[in-house]
Amino acid sequence: MSQHFAPAVADDAAGAGAAFVPPILASRSGQRVFTARRHLICLNDNQPLFVEGDPAHLLFTVVSGGLMILRQMADGRRQIVDIAGPGRSVGFTAGGRHDCAAVALVPSEVAARERHPGQDDAQMLAEIHRLRDLALLLGRKTAIERLATFLLEMMGEDFDQSQPLDFPVWRQDIADYLGLALETVCRNFVALKKRGLIAPANRESVHILDIDGLRRIASGAAAVETTCP
Amino acid sequence: MSQHFAPAVADDAAGAGAAFVPPILASRSGQRVFTARRHLICLNDNQPLFVEGDPAHLLFTVVSGGLMILRQMADGRRQIVDIAGPGRSVGFTAGGRHDCAAVALVPSEVAARERHPGQDDAQMLAEIHRLRDLALLLGRKTAIERLATFLLEMMGEDFDQSQPLDFPVWRQDIADYLGLALETVCRNFVALKKRGLIAPANRESVHILDIDGLRRIASGAAAVETTCP
DNA sequence: CGCGCAGTTGATCTACGTCAAGCAAAGTGG
DNA sequence: CCACTTTGCTTGACGTAGATCAACTGCGCG
Numbered sequence A, B: 001m002s003q004h005f006a007p008a009v010a011d012d013a014a015g016a017g018a019a020f021v022p023p024i025l026a027s028r029s030g031q032r033v034f035t036a037r038r039h040l041i042c043l044n045d046n047q048p049l050f051v052e053g054d055p056a057h058l059l060f061t062v063v064s065g066g067l068m069i070l071r072q073m074a075d076g077r078r079q080i081v082d083i084a085g086p087g088r089s090v091g092f093t094a095g096g097r098h099d100c101a102a103v104a105l106v107p108s109e110v111a112a113r114e115r116h117p118g119q120d121d122a123q124m125l126a127e128i129h130r131l132r133d134l135a136l137l138l139g140r141k142t143a144i145e146r147l148a149t150f151l152l153e154m155m156g157e158d159f160d161q162s163q164p165l166d167f168p169v170w171r172q173d174i175a176d177y178l179g180l181a182l183e184t185v186c187r188n189f190v191a192l193k194k195r196g197l198i199a200p201a202n203r204e205s206v207h208i209l210d211i212d213g214l215r216r217i218a219s220g221a222a223a224v225e226t227t228c229p
Numbered sequence C: 001c002g003c004g005c006a007g008t009t010g011a012t013c014t015a016c017g018t019c020a021a022g023c024a025a026a027g028t029g030g
Numbered sequence D: 001c002c003a004c005t006t007t008g009c010t011t012g013a014c015g016t017a018g019a020t021c022a023a024c025t026g027c028g029c030g
Helices: A121-140 A143-155 A171-178 A182-194 A211-218 B121-140 B143-155 B171-178 B182-194 B211-218
Strands: A040-043 A048-050 A058-064 A067-072 A078-084 A101-104 A108-114 A198-200 A205-208 B040-043 B048-050 B058-064 B067-072 B078-084 B101-104 B108-114 B198-200 B205-208
Touching: A067 A171, A067 B121, A078 A121, A078 A171, A078 B121, A121 A143, A121 B067, A121 B078, A121 B121, A143 A171, A143 A182, A143 A205, A143 A211, A171 A182, A182 A198, B067 B171, B078 B121, B078 B171, B121 B143, B143 B171, B143 B182, B143 B205, B143 B211, B171 B182, B182 B198
Parallel strands: none
Antiparallel strands: A040 A108, A048 A101, A058 A108, A067 A078, A067 A101, A198 A205, B040 B108, B048 B101, B058 B108, B067 B078, B067 B101, B198 B205
8 A cells, every 4th residue: 555645735625614523523622623524624734633631532534635643652652653654544543532633744635534333344354463563673673773664654555666766754753753762763864865765855755766675675685785885 | 461371271172173274274284283172272281373475364352362463573583562462453454464473471362363353453453552562562661671661561460479470481581572582580489588579489480579679660659679699 | 292372471672651941923912 | 036944864983782693590300
């Protein structure tokens, strides 16, 4: 599944229409949630869809844009546990309350719907699979292996190598996803460039030069030799 | 949910009964799977129930003992993604094949059953919740916070503080669960003892002296002051 | 008894975090 | 249109939590 984070084309007329705001969202103070038509929610950059502790009645499917699902500690340490592009459902949680927050990375549209037992097995199993991958990454991979894994994940299955890969994620968010410091992410972007695996493009995108090389690093097959002085 | 890892009481008569061996298990070469009655599987210490890549048709519920679910890299780095005691179901996987191995920590009994869509929602959601907790632990917690979290997890909800907590997990397995080196686990057991939170008992058990203290450390609320010289 | 295995302890190393400048692009406003 | 700030990114210097390597200690067991 390819991730496609193109910002939602803002439909001016839609924002002014009769707004349907699910109770869960209306209840969150200090937030304006713009809804287009029934059950379609538009989120701004950095706007939360729900936060930890919110009552959880609905599931949400990303229509355009992208969300991050994140867990936080009292002292502010953050771990992003998922980055969801179009087609992905978010909002799975045990018990009646969310154990994570969901925040839009870019202006995004999500569709709300009811949960129906048995209907979302495949999505939940995929989520379990991703989280196990993440656990292996966070527990046992080196910084450069984590970054290579991240890039491959953002590419998805069907990726056209001839065009740049862009991801709607700032350095700090990449760091919080990979369990690293922001500066470590930077340095390892540079390391991948120096090894000729990627080339810089814009701020939020890179050219992928050697997918198999990235795969070798991500899997730990490529031993990382220290640079000679 | 309390974790209860008492070894299965070996029922000699049962082992000799007509064995039902699910195809998935019978197909695994070099392993003897002892089955008592229909669908009940007895595993020895360290014996795999399934390994990564096995076709996945069934779900398993732990009846007694305990299993670890683990993911491995080509070079041998291991990450345990779950430790399942009695009552827990294991075997959830996307696609037709297991993405993890399941190995008995102690002599264990598991019950095999078919998957029925919609029936296991609660278990899957609980699994997602646990994996998110694990991601936060692996990505952002210090060694001593990880160990405190682990001990609290092994206690479960209803734990009798007056009796020792025992867990069927060797130091190396704790290390592979917490994303640490074996020696680091040792040193932090000592650190918790020195701070008076736990007291040594047998090899595989400790007395819990201060649950709230452990909780404070696990949540990151207790700043870990460096020991003065 | 002596072997082997799990755990502990100590000494040292290193990958990554932290702190602190710089830098470039994108506003902002006079 | 050009100073001036803001914001995210990069780079460098340095510190440290935890990994690694290496003894050593019990303890069970043939």
